[in-house]
Amino acid sequence: MIIFGTKGYLYQLAILTLVCGQCGNPSAHTLRKRVTKFTLFFVPLFPASTKFATQCTFCGAERKVTGEEADQLLAQATPGGPGQQAYGQPQQPYRP
Template sequence: MLILFGFKTAVKELSRRQAVCPNCGQHASQRIDQRATKFTLFFIPLFTTSRKYSRTCAYCGVTSELSKGEKDALV
């Protein structure tokens, strides 16, 4: 019997907003993303194993991780 299982990571853009970048200090567009890793069985996603949030500055391109509380404040 053959069982196929694995993990799939999906990136979803939650929002974009104008804010000051913590890296370069410029007032620029910030993209808030959610990265969800899901357990799959026979290529069907069953449940989410982890969620991470990140912010990417459109001016300098630096990506930094956010906590759930920081994400809620920005979105």
Template sequence: MLIWGWRQYAQRLAVLTLVCGRCGNPAAHVLHKLVTKFTLFFVPLIPLSTKHSLQCTWCGAESNLAQQQATELLDRAQAENAQAWQQPADPSWQGQPPRNY
């Protein structure tokens, strides 16, 4: 008896703030990657297909993306995240330790 099949693995790659094409709201959009793999005895062996999608958290609209579009959005999200870490959260802090009174 040979047990084979396929299984899908979903992975959240990034969360971006974009204007939705369906509802027109500036809302968070989740970038997903869905990989379908061939399994043999419940062990994933060979990836059969990879799909990327972008889903609006406001209205739930989902759109499929090409590999290149997903890569560009992921690079954009990483750049925004790196820029956010470079700026202090409180501009009055200026790198000084808090005072203990």
């Protein structure tokens, strides 16, 4: 019997100050990366999909971004800058 499946991981990459497209307020936005990995016997082997999104901390609106846009936003996030922090640790597993 072979046990296989997927497991999701949610990484917070950065906190950026942007103008929200939904509410129009300049507020903090979190840049997140969602990775779904294929597992075999509960051991994650390789990523099956990777998605990026920003979420407004004021209204909670989430916007999907491409990998290129995420790279540009990460380049804007300078660690130690005013109101901006860069992260790379997973928050909690994402279960679809």
